[in-house]
Amino acid sequence: MRKPRVPFWEWCVVAACAVFFVVPMLTMARFALQRVPVVLLGRDTIFSRWTLKGVVSTLTDEKFRPAMLLSLRLGILTVILVLLLMVPTVLWVHISTPRWRAAVEIMSMLPYVVPPIALVVGVSGAFRDSFPWLVASNNGLVPLYAVLCLPFAFRSLDAGASHWTCARLSMPDATSVRARVVSSGRCCCRTWPCRSPRPGSSALRW
Amino acid sequence: MSEFEFFGSSYPLQEELNPGGSLTTPGAKTTGRGGFGPLLPFFAFVGIFLGVPTFALFARASRSVAGSSTPAMLEAIQGQFRGSFLYSAKVSAVSAVLGVLVGTIFALAVTRISRPRWFRNVVTGFSGVAANLGGIPLAFAFIAALGTQGLVTRILFHWGVDLYGHGFTITGFWGIVVVYLYFQIPLMFLVIVPSIDGLRPTWAEACANLGGNRRQYWRRIGIPLLAPGLMGGGLLLFANAFSAYATAYALSSGGSKLVPVQIRFFLQGNTITGKGNLGYALAAWMIIILTLVMGAYLVLRRRSEMWRS
Numbered sequence: 001m002r003k004p005r006v007p008f009w010e011w012c013v014v015a016a017c018a019v020f021f022v023v024p025m026l027t028m029a030r031f032a033l034q035r036v037p038v039v040l041l042g043r044d045t046i047f048s049r050w051t052l053k054g055v056v057s058t059l060t061d062e063k064f065r066p067a068m069l070l071s072l073r074l075g076i077l078t079v080i081l082v083l084l085l086m087v088p089t090v091l092w093v094h095i096s097t098p099r100w101r102a103a104v105e106i107m108s109m110l111p112y113v114v115p116p117i118a119l120v121v122g123v124s125g126a127f128r129d130s131f132p133w134l135v136a137s138n139n140g141l142v143p144l145y146a147v148l149c150l151p152f153a154f155r156s157l158d159a160g161a162s163h164w165t166c167a168r169l170s171m172p173d174a175t176s177v178r179a180r181v182v183s184s185g186r187c188c189c190r191t192w193p194c195r196s197p198r199p200g201s202s203a204l205r206w
Numbered sequence: 207m208s209e210f211e212f213f214g215s216s217y218p219l220q221e222e223l224n225p226g227g228s229l230t231t232p233g234a235k236t237t238g239r240g241g242f243g244p245l246l247p248f249f250a251f252v253g254i255f256l257g258v259p260t261f262a263l264f265a266r267a268s269r270s271v272a273g274s275s276t277p278a279m280l281e282a283i284q285g286q287f288r289g290s291f292l293y294s295a296k297v298s299a300v301s302a303v304l305g306v307l308v309g310t311i312f313a314l315a316v317t318r319i320s321r322p323r324w325f326r327n328v329v330t331g332f333s334g335v336a337a338n339l340g341g342i343p344l345a346f347a348f349i350a351a352l353g354t355q356g357l358v359t360r361i362l363f364h365w366g367v368d369l370y371g372h373g374f375t376i377t378g379f380w381g382i383v384v385v386y387l388y389f390q391i392p393l394m395f396l397v398i399v400p401s402i403d404g405l406r407p408t409w410a411e412a413c414a415n416l417g418g419n420r421r422q423y424w425r426r427i428g429i430p431l432l433a434p435g436l437m438g439g440g441l442l443l444f445a446n447a448f449s450a451y452a453t454a455y456a457l458s459s460g461g462s463k464l465v466p467v468q469i470r471f472f473l474q475g476n477t478i479t480g481k482g483n484l485g486y487a488l489a490a491w492m493i494i495i496l497t498l499v500m501g502a503y504l505v506l507r508r509r510s511e512m513w514r515s
Contacts, residue, residue, distance in 0.1 A: 007315075007318050007319050007320075009315070010314075010315035010316070010318045011315075011319065013311055013312060013315035014312070014315050014316060014319070014329075017308070017312050017391070020387075020388075020391075021332075021336065021388070023351055023358065024344075024347035024348050024350070024351040024352075024388070025347055027347065027350040027351040027356065027357040027358065028343075028346060028347040028350045028351075030350070030357060031357075037355070038355045038356070038357060038360050039355070039360075041357070041360065085247060085248055085251055086248070088244060088247075089244070089245055089247070089248040092244045092245060093245070096241075096244075097241070097242070097245070100242065100245060104245065104248065107248070107249065107252050108252075109500070109504075110252065110256055111256065112445060112500050113493060113496045113497045113500050114256060114259075114260055114493055114496075115448075115449030115451065115466065115492060115493075115496065116449070116451060117449070117451040117469055117470065117489065117492075118260075118263060118449075118469070118489035118490075118492055118493055119256070119259055121259075121263060121469060121473055121485060121486060121489045122258075122259025122260055122262050122263035122486075122489070123255070123259045124473070125259070125262045125263060125266050125486060126258050126259045126261070126262030126263075127258075127259075143251070143255045144255065146251075146255075147251075147252070147255050147256050150252070
């Protein structure tokens with residue numbers, strides 16, 4: 001049997017791209033961890049004055065901790081809001097009202113069309129006079145972050161929900177549902193409980 | 207912004223489902239048994255936090271700037287702003303084209319590497335992170351690498367290549383393009399990999415059996431099949447670069463010609479008075495342009511999904 005071809009050029013391409021992706025991160029790390037200015041870097045100074053002091057002093061800085069905690073808090077609140085909003089919506093759309101799925105999908109893609117800068121501009125224009133606390137407070141960022149996360153959240157939950165509704169139906173009787181799927185080329189499990197299609201259709205004829 | 211979830215689903219029965227989302231058994235009616243009620247919070251949320259700001263944006267943009275009678279929307283595409291839009295479009299287009307080329311080649315290379323087995327998953331995971339990496343960390347990483355005191359600049363200088371002597375700056379056109387490529391290439395990778403996976407090996411074998419060589423395969427089969435995915439990916443990359451704000455702002459410290467940075471300049475409120483409507487108009491034009499681009503992208507996505515079943 002012929003030995004499969006070693007993907008030499010493929011690895012060259014991957015190596016070149018890896019250099020592009022890794023080098024900026026390495027230079028940033030060097031900047032953070034080595035106390036030698038670039039002009040003085042040379043063969044004899046390359047290994048000198050590497051220290052974790054900069055990183056540690058940042059973490060213990062009194063201004064850093066409130067900022068870090070604020071970022072974490074806003075992130076967690078955003079995740080909670082997005083899940084509270086999207087999980088029931090996606091499940092409902094998959095289980096009960098599939099015809100609204102296209103509308104929900106388009107709505108969840110709208111944040112691509114409104115870039116963050118335009119959204120911020122619009123929010124400040126719309127709410128600055130009537131709800132100034134929304135624009136001024138940090139917590140007012142949470143719904144905006146949630147809006148920006150909508151496309152990703154919908155995609156993941158949508159893919160997961162499709163798998164879940166099909167998987168739940170195929171669990172009790174895997175062979176029959178799978179055979180039905182294969183023979184008809186379609187999955188009948190868009191609804192739960194599964195409504196049998198009309199006898200005239202090809203899905204049950206196997 | 208990452209579209210990879212559109213295409214990256216590997217759940218087995220997903221392909222059988224009609225992309226339109228309706229009940230797919232032939233002959234069966236769509237069930238509308240459930241009501242619209244539980245969807246109300248979602249639509250209300252999007253309406254309040256996306257619809258109302260957009261409406262307010264367009265309302266203010268259609269007013270005129272202080273001291274003139276033309277609506278801000280018209281004034282925002284004349285003079286220096288036309289230059290800004292063209293500059294933004296140029297940066298976005300160039301980074302999109304380069305991202306498509308390099309991203310596709312990278313994706314082709316990765317999909318052909320079968321050992322080690324975990325390699326592709328690692329690359330996909332990294333691409334998911336890198337496609338959304340942007341803003342201040344990315345700008346700082348590139349300033350540390352390619353800035354005037356950057357390590358790479360210095361190494362190249364040591365080897366005889368004077369980047370800054372030839373006019374390159376990290377805040378200039380090519381500098382911004384190089385930085386944008388950092389998230390454009392992974393995004394293109396994620397978008398095109400499902401299309402490449404959809405190129406079945408049986409088609410390559412059939413081509414070889416009929417006497418075609420590699421060039422003919424790519425010219426007649428491969429590229430036409432990948433074309434909607436390539437063009438759609440290009441549009442997505444264009445939209446991605448066009449709306450990028452934080453990276454450009456961090457690189458240029460607020461002095462760039464790019465449209466998102468100009469919007470911020472007009473709306474910071476303390477130096478320019480009365481010209482706020484121009485900022486709204488610039489943002490409104492951005493939304494119009496992005497709507498057109500994303501609309502075309504959706505059409506192309508539907509076409510590229512045709513072959514991936």
